[in-house]
Amino acid sequence: MKLGKTQTLKIAEINNSGAFLESENGERAFLPKIFLDENAEIDNDVEVFVYQDDDRLKATTEIPNAEVGEFAVMNCVQSLPSGAFMDWGIIKDLFVPYKQQKGKIIEGKRYLVYVYIDEASGRITGTTKFKRNQNYENVPFKAGEKVDLIIAGQSELGWNVVINKKYLGLVYTSDVFKKLYPLSEEIGYIKTIREDGKIDVTLQKQGFVQNIDEFKQKILDKLEENYGLLYLTDDSSPEEIKEELQMSKKNFKKAIGGLYKENIIEILEDKIKLINEE
Known part of the structure; x- marks a missing residue:
């Protein structure tokens, strides 16, 4: 059974309180009645998330904000001297021990939490302490993804x-x-x-060809907002362009060049202007 993971288990037993779900190796987790389909039968497959509650394996059909090995932003629902309890989207809160807090967690505030299994206790645990500049092997990404x-x-x-x-x-x-x-x-x-x-x-696609329509549309939208005028030119500073349009000066120059060639804008000394706008 995969602790802290969503998985498919088989119903082995049903009683008045819920059902016992069983993995292929015979491990069992209890699914409370509130999460059990009223038409459920023995040997039915159920997709659930498995967690611990008082040293007992339990299951829920709720979807956690993060499984073991994942990060999520969570709200603190209770802060104690021993640690903090975080709402991670299921019926049971996630415990972040005091020693696993980068700074003291305060009730009612939101934090980025990593979920893992503590080696000493074997329990699902949260931490706000993690290395920001990780070295990974076999990263499942490719450039541009x-x-x-x-x-x-x-x-x-x-x-x-x-x-x-x-x-x-x-x-x-x-x-x-x-x-x-x-x-x-x-x-x-x-x-x-x-x-x-x-x-x-x-935060932007690499390569101007991929972005040209996006940048041109952003400039056109801004022109529409400003009654056909935008007080930016080739001579504007990168900071001014970034503040106004959230793009680099290089992409701005290429985009207005394209709009100019398409006879959509005029490039004046201190501004650009939509053609046929009064």
């Missing part, structure tokens, strides 16, 4: 991120063209998987 990100926090080089709930990576400051907030979710793209196993991520 679209991924889901959780913004972990800022560093000297940029922003630490969690990739697809399982891997830690970095978005360099030079690749950030929008305001980011810790614990928020973003879409990203794998930029580089380095020889040392570290993962670099970008």
Whole structure:
């Protein structure tokens, strides 16, 4: 039985309280009646998440925010001297021992938590202490692949991120063209998987050809918002362009060049203008 994982188990016994589910090797977990289908029968397969409750294996059809080996943003529901209890999406809260807290966890606040099995106790445990700059082997990504990100926090080089709930990576400051907030979710793209196993991520697709329509549309949207005028030109600073459009100066210049060739905009001394706009 895979502790802390979602899996398919077979119903071995049903009673008034629920059902005992059994794995292929004969291990059992109890599924409370509230999660049991009223038409369930012996030998039916059930997809469940398996966890511990008072040294007893239990199952639930609820979907946890994170399984063992994954990260998730969780809210603290109770903080005690011994540790904190986090809401991780199932009926039982996840315990983060005091020694596994990077800083004291405060009730009612949200934290990025990694779920693992503690070697000493054998129990599913949470931690807010993890190495931000991990070295991985056999990373299942390729350059340019679209991924889901959780913004972990800022560093000297940029922003630490969690990739697809399982891997830690970095978005360099030079690749950030929008305001980011810790614990928020973003879409990203794998930029580089380095020889040392570290993962670099970008918030935009690599290559101008892939992005040209996106950048042009962003400029057109901004022009529409500003009555056909945008006070940016080739001479505008990278900071001004980033603040206004969340893109690099290089991509801005290529995009307005394309719009100009398509006779959609005029490029004036101190601004760009939609053609046929009054």
